[in-house]
Amino acid sequence: MTDGKVLSVSVGAMRPNPAKKVGKTGIYKEPVAHPVDVRAPGPKRTGLHSGVVGDEIGDTKHHGGDDQAVYAYSREDYDWWEAELGRTLPDGMFGENLTTEGLDLLATQIGEVWRIGDTLELSPTFGRIPCATFQAKMGEQKWLKRFARENRTGTYLRVVTPGQVRAGDPIDIIHRPTRGMTVTEAFAIYMFDPASLPRLLEADGMSEHLRAEVEERIARL
Template identity: 35%
Template sequence: MENSKIELVNFAVSMPKKMKYGTGKEMETGICKDTVEEAFLSKQGFRGDGVGDLRHHGGLDRAVCMYSYEHYSLWNQEFQTSLPLSAFGENLTVTNMLKRDVCIGAVYRLGDAVIQITQGRIPCSTITKRTNIPHLLKRIVETGFTGYLCRVLKEGIVRKDSDITLIEPHPKRVSILFGNRVYFDKHQGREGIQKVLEVEELADDWREKLAGRLDKLI
């Protein structure tokens, strides 16, 4: 819940690097993050961090990627595995920031920086290649446990033991979980789409796509 103490379980960054997958295949990706002690967070993201696919990842609205630590036990149990922390390429693995509780537009203090939730994370096939679990990607979309992205309102140093504190809840109360259901369910009606679009702080990419879908329904 938003009033529970948030714990930063793992803090990770990395520039894109080669990752082997499948039967001797290789790709350049930023999903394989390394745990760090501290890093400076700028408007563009953490210093020393990067993405392999600039079209679908990164940018001011997607400067920070977060994932709920609680979901790891779910995936480990369901797929009888032991996923490493930051398996989904997130910078921050956190407790007490579940998708049902975290709202688009909410503002959090993160160490010396300030961040704002902008959208749910859109998972891609790189997760399958990283984890070697074929059905995990489908389950992530089905559950809405995708992780979420943030823009940076105030730059600053973040450390592995930095506090994360909700400093400005969003009055519209549109959760990441609700936003994901609307975004990934192409059969969602006008009401759900409009509710998400009413959040002014929504990421531009999501706003453009959802507005386009809404226009087709009118």
Template identity: 45%
Template sequence: MKPPHVMSVNLGKGVPRPYASGPTTAIDKGPVPEGTLVEIRDPGSKRGGLGSGLVGDDIGDRRHHGGAQQAVYAYAREDQQWWEEQLGRALPPGSFGENLTTLGVDTTHALIGEVWRLGEVVLRVEVPRIPCATFAGHLGVRGWVRRFGDAGRTGAYLSVVTPGVIEPGVTVEVERPDHDIDLLLSFRAALGDLEAATRVLEARVLHPDEQVWLADKVARRRR
């Protein structure tokens, strides 16, 4: 059995779509050919930065997507296969807009601050994926935002600690921090679960910008 690895590296070009939240969307991503080297870099700030952490990948809505804390999106092939059973249709790698389709990596229960080593590239787990209207429009599934939220199979947004190049098949070595705040708990917190949000905020494991965002959200909810 192969160790945990990246099954597919996926890139997308921005195109106009009626469901896009920005002028274009690059959510419809496709795998690069086997043996293709893809450069990973820190894209900088969400507004005014480079957008995606992968060279050759576009971000259509810079207000809500891309930037340092959402530089790379990874989704587990195992979760994609679960959705194939639920929806009764094929969902090839890249169909969730993910940059990395992984095998043997638990992206739902990855811990905030967890480090992934992909050869020379080092990534850090930051936040879960929050479903949006563009995601729903892309898949064409009625009630998708709520359905995805209920399932909690979020995938992982990662920042770039050490840039470099990767290719499909690269092994993923995981280093987990000494706490129990995972992406699923953070996801529930972002969707309005005050108990989950309190645990996440008290742990102080989020990036400072994400800590402020969640604290403001909780304060508004309590008011």
């Protein structure tokens, strides 16, 4: 029995972005019917940017790289937002590469490993911190604060084993860390509970970049 499935795979071509000085964005993603190759993109600024071949990233300072190689969002969380906002939210609306179904992303642990299809393996790293481009695309008042507060962020993933992904592929969780922390809990601490930041350092699977950032914040406190 699988843990979930890939409902759709989306990629984005570069489009103008008036919300940021970089002037371009790949947030406008559309589902594709064909299989898509996924591989580790390398460093954020100097690598291949997105882990999904054919996907574009405009703001390479803040998005992409190995720890944000792939972005996943669940159809269940979309359904929740549709009820809240009173509007239809199609797959890819939030700029995710993978729209999942049947997988509870609110319970996803940082450092667990998903096997998707035959060979692709991905590992959750952290939740999505909303940005000005996301705000502009959604056109909802106070969207950044609202999205962060509700903590239905989806998850970024790093590539453990490269492979292909297509709509309909099963998702199996093949590993969970010993000292696990959910993406939801880590995001809440990072955004709203600075006193609990040391707890992030105790969790398995935290990226070196995030660990260094948290250590710096703790030192400043």
